Structure formats: C-alpha cells, structure tokens
Amino acid sequence: MARNVDRALPLQSHWRIAVYAALPWELDSAPLIALAESRGCRVFLPCIDRRRASRAMRFVPMQGPLHYNRLGIAEPQGTASLAARWLDVVFLPLVGFDRRGVRLGAGGGFYDRAFAFRQLRSVWHAPRLIGLAYAFQEVASIGAAAHDVLMDAVVTEEGFTRCTTG
Numbered sequence: 001m002a003r004n005v006d007r008a009l010p011l012q013s014h015w016r017i018a019v020y021a022a023l024p025w026e027l028d029s030a031p032l033i034a035l036a037e038s039r040g041c042r043v044f045l046p047c048i049d050r051r052r053a054s055r056a057m058r059f060v061p062m063q064g065p066l067h068y069n070r071l072g073i074a075e076p077q078g079t080a081s082l083a084a085r086w087l088d089v090v091f092l093p094l095v096g097f098d099r100r101g102v103r104l105g106a107g108g109g110f111y112d113r114a115f116a117f118r119q120l121r122s123v124w125h126a127p128r129l130i131g132l133a134y135a136f137q138e139v140a141s142i143g144a145a146a147h148d149v150l151m152d153a154v155v156t157e158e159g160f161t162r163c164t165t166g
Contacts, residue, residue: 014041090130101164
C-alpha cells in the first residue's frame, strides 16, 4: 500500500500528513507513516476530543509515547494540534468504499465532522482525503448521506484509484 501511495502521490517534505494508528482489523498504516517520515513530512494522528460533547477530532503531531483512548485507538499525548483545514493529505481508515468516494467508517462520524468544511467550497477542496483499505472492501455503490464528505482517492494493496466525484 505504501508503494502504491509513493507511485501515485509522491509525498513532499513540506506536507502535513494525517494518518490513523491502525486497529488490528484495519490496513496497517505503519509502512505509510515510515514513508512519510522518511520524506520529511510532518505526521499527525487524529485524536478524539474528550472534553467536548460535539465529539470533535483534532490532529496532533506524532511524537512521544502514544496512549489508548476509550475506543482502543492509539493517540499522541501532546496538547498542540493542527486544524483539519491546514493538513495537506489525510489518510482515512475504511470499512467499505465505492469508486465515487463514498466511505463507510466505524460509525462515529468523526471524519465527516472534521472535514465538513470541504462541502462548502466550490473550488479548493484541500486537504486531499485518501482512504486506505483492502481491495475486497470495495462495493459497487454506497448510498451517501447529506453529511458524508467524499474522498478524493482510495489506496489498496492492489493500487491507487481516483474517485469519480470525490
């Protein structure tokens, strides 16, 4: 998967990259994190903001020891964070996806809330949202809800697919 990212989207040293810390059933993101760090990218991990009732997500630099949140997801312990709109590329975990860029996640809606601002833009759609999944997770079509934020591309162990409407 990291090789497929490298071929289709060569990571640049000045980029701010957000990647998830993979759970046991998700596509391992460690090779991609290693690639990003070797290219000089600033790597951020998503953190669920437990202080807010809004169930917000923030992006914290990946440095120092990680701890596990209430959902069992590894997160950095730092307090400094970067707003989602200032990231260059975000690699998202997927449960399922279609070629239009519709994504099924774990059901919390954290990514849709974090990137809802993209739906208000008519031209500039940064950051790029790229799903990471196994090829078998692709389905023919997923019904999109009004709040769903579409992906720009999906990377699997088999290749890189640009989404048709994402």
